Each structure stands twice: as C-alpha cells, then as structure tokens.
Amino acid sequence: MIANEFLLHYQPKVNMRTGSIFGxxxxxxxxxxxxxxxxxxxxxxxxxxxxxxxxxxNWILDSALSQIAKWHQQGNSxxxxxxxxxxxxxxxxxxxxxxxxxxxxxxxxAHLLELEILETVVLTDVTYVKDLINxxxxxxxxxxxxxxxxxxxxxxxxKNLPTETIKIDQSFVRDMQTDQGxxxxxxxIISIGKAFNRKVLAEGVETDEQGVILMRLGCDLAQGYxxxxxMPAEQVQVWANAYQPSELWQxxxxxxxxxxxxxxxxxxxxxxxxxxxxxxxxxxxxxxQMPEIEYHHHCRFGQWYYGAGKSYSLLPVEWLHYFVPR
Numbered sequence: 001m002i003a004n005e006f007l008l009h010y011q012p013k014v015n016m017r018t019g020s021i022f023g024x025x026x027x028x029x030x031x032x033x034x035x036x037x038x039x040x041x042x043x044x045x046x047x048x049x050x051x052x053x054x055x056x057x058n059w060i061l062d063s064a065l066s067q068i069a070k071w072h073q074q075g076n077s078x079x080x081x082x083x084x085x086x087x088x089x090x091x092x093x094x095x096x097x098x099x100x101x102x103x104x105x106x107x108x109x110a111h112l113l114e115l116e117i118l119e120t121v122v123l124t125d126v127t128y129v130k131d132l133i134n135x136x137x138x139x140x141x142x143x144x145x146x147x148x149x150x151x152x153x154x155x156x157x158x159k160n161l162p163t164e165t166i167k168i169d170q171s172f173v174r175d176m177q178t179d180q181g182x183x184x185x186x187x188x189i190i191s192i193g194k195a196f197n198r199k200v201l202a203e204g205v206e207t208d209e210q211g212v213i214l215m216r217l218g219c220d221l222a223q224g225y226x227x228x229x230x231m232p233a234e235q236v237q238v239w240a241n242a243y244q245p246s247e248l249w250q251x252x253x254x255x256x257x258x259x260x261x262x263x264x265x266x267x268x269x270x271x272x273x274x275x276x277x278x279x280x281x282x283x284x285x286x287x288x289q290m291p292e293i294e295y296h297h298h299c300r301f302g303q304w305y306y307g308a309g310k311s312y313s314l315l316p317v318e319w320l321h322y323f324v325p326r
Contacts, residue, residue, distance in 0.1 A: 005031055006056070008063050009230035010080070012239065013201065016211045017220040017253045019245030023079040023114070025223060027230045028056070048085045058090035061101050061113075067233050069108040074237070081114040081144060090128070095135050102139060110140030113293040116167070118146050126157050131219045133162050144201075148189055166193050170204025170224065176213065183213075190218045205296060208248040215252055 006028060013023035030038040047053050064082050071078055088094060102110055115136060122129045122145070133143045144165035145158075158166075168189050172182040186202070193200035202214050205224035214222060228239055 006059070007031065008060065008067070010067075010233055010235075010236050011223055011230040012228040012243070012300065013079075013081075013221065013223040014227055014243075014245070015220050016215055016222055016245070016249045019250065019253075021078065021240055021243060022221070023081060024236065025059060025081045025116075025230075026067075026083075029230075030062060049087050051087075053085045056089050057085060058097055058101070062104070065101060065105040065108040065113060068112045069105050070233075071236075072109060072112060073107065076237075076240070077109075077112060079112050079114050079142065081116050081142075083116045083146065086118065086124065089117060089121060089132070090124070091162075095132060098136065098141070099139065102141075111142065114142040114143045114144055114165070116146040116165075119148055122157060122161060126160070128322065130161055132191070137162060148310070158192065158198075163198065165199040165201055168202045168219070170202075170317055173202050173204040173210060173214075173224070174206070176210060177246065186214070186219075187217055194218065208246045211246060211249050213250050 008026045009029050010024040010026055012021055013025065014021050028040060028044070030040075030043060032038050047056070060082055064080050068078075068080050068259045071080075102108070102113075119128070133197055138144055142165070144167055145161065145163045146167050147169040148166040166188055166189065172189075173186050174182075176183045190200050192198075199221060200219045201223065202210075202219050203220040203223055205211050205214070205222040206226040208226065210223060210226070214220075228243070231239060
C-alpha cells in the first residue's frame, strides 16, 4: 500500500542572505485511490500513535535516502530533512533500522540526512532522546528540533540536547508583522539559538518583508511558500535552476541590525501598512473613516516619531517628510 499510494514532495530551504539553496524537507503525500490527494492533517494525527507510522516512517527514510543519492550524484549536496513521529522515534529498533537503511544506500552520505523531531517528543524522555540523538550523530546524521516554541520550551533541556538546528514554527512567522507577541517570541528563539550555538531556521516565510525582518533579527535560514512550495522530486531540479533570490533580500544581505534597531524597523512596517490603508480608503468610497486622514499623528509611526522616536538618533530630522506628511 505504501509504495502504491504514498509519495514524497520536497520543499526547498534557502539561506536568504547568500541566496543559496542548502536543503529540502521531505513531506509525505497520500494519493488515495478514490479520494485523490489527501491533506496530511486528515490522516497523520490519526495514525501517529499506531504501528503503521513505524512502517511509514521507515519507508520515508528509505525513499529520502534514495533521493539524496540521486541528487548527490548530480552534484547537489542538499541536506534532506525527514520528520520523525514520536511513536517511531521511541521504538526500540529505531536506531538499528536507521543504521541498516543507511547501509542500503552507500551513495547517500549520512551527513545529508537530517531528522526533525518535535520538542514535545523530547519531553517524554529527555535522557532517552538525548542518547538517541548522540547515536544518530555518530553515524553522521543531523538532528533538528522542529516547531520550537509551541511546546513547553525549556532552556535546561535545550542546553543538554545536542541538536544542530532549531526551527521557528510557522505560526509565529505568519503573524509576525501584525502581532507583537509573535515577533517577541521569534526574537527570543533567535537569541536562544545564538546563545546555545544552534542554527535557526524559520518556517512559513511567505513574503519578502518577512524575510527581511528575520534577516535583521539574525535568522538567515528559511523555508515557506514565498520561497518554494512542496513539489515532486522530478520538479526540484527545474525549480532550483530557475530560482532567483528576492531582490529585497539582496539589498539587505550586507546589513546586520541589532535588536535595538527593531523599533524603527517595525515603525517602518507600520507606516507601509498605513499607506496601504490610505490607498484603499481613497480608492473605495465604502471604506471606514480613517482618523489619520484628518490628523496624521494617529498612525502608529506618527505616535512613535512624535513620542519615543524623538530620541532615536539614527533617523535624521530632514527625513521626516519621507514618512510623515506635514
């Protein structure tokens, strides 16, 4: 059944600062014989605690390594990440099967395989997971902590877990431009990653502006629909050949902003949103009344500039007319 109905799609991972493609995430797709393409959430939560997820997980590892070997022979040293379910990871034969699977694919370098585990899985048995990660890394396999920030994140267990990468959950990235809480969480995760010498990758990047903010915060690695959607393996090379990094990212790739600069960054973002609201107001007679039209201090940028922004030394007074109408 697995060989006939399931397949893997691959979503690219890029370094926004350098513009390079460094990896792919293998994502399971189910082509149901009568219902067509089934979304993962319609079946994965139902089987993640059953033994079928072990059979499925082993098939994913085998298929991913086969694809790694093909790409590696073509000159593409992309790290392919595979999500490992809790029930699969905790199976006593997991490491043995992983070792055997790697042995069946001698042309797939172990360092091009990455296992992604949920932080909630770690909490079930930190000692066991830590030991298993060390054993996997002894084979050359990388390990990443997925959906970081969505569970009960603990600095103590992160300090003791030898994972190389932590992934910022897409739920935080999605609303980072409008939700100060999500932005604060992202700042904290990036700071934690730096403190513990971990790579940090942001999931769910959909716009160039999100990428710029992440780069300014110190997160250069990303994946998401704004970069590339999951695709069949045979389409990946075509996509990679045509991929062009965002021009906006290239404009900012030499800039390293500190967290102290974020108030100005967010003020700039708010002002851009305000301008868009004005354009909608002018173009649509049914738009809601905007106090900013009558009194520009009402916009968040105006509030910042005439308040705390007065002491912000990086913004010369002569720039005022670019941002706030007089």
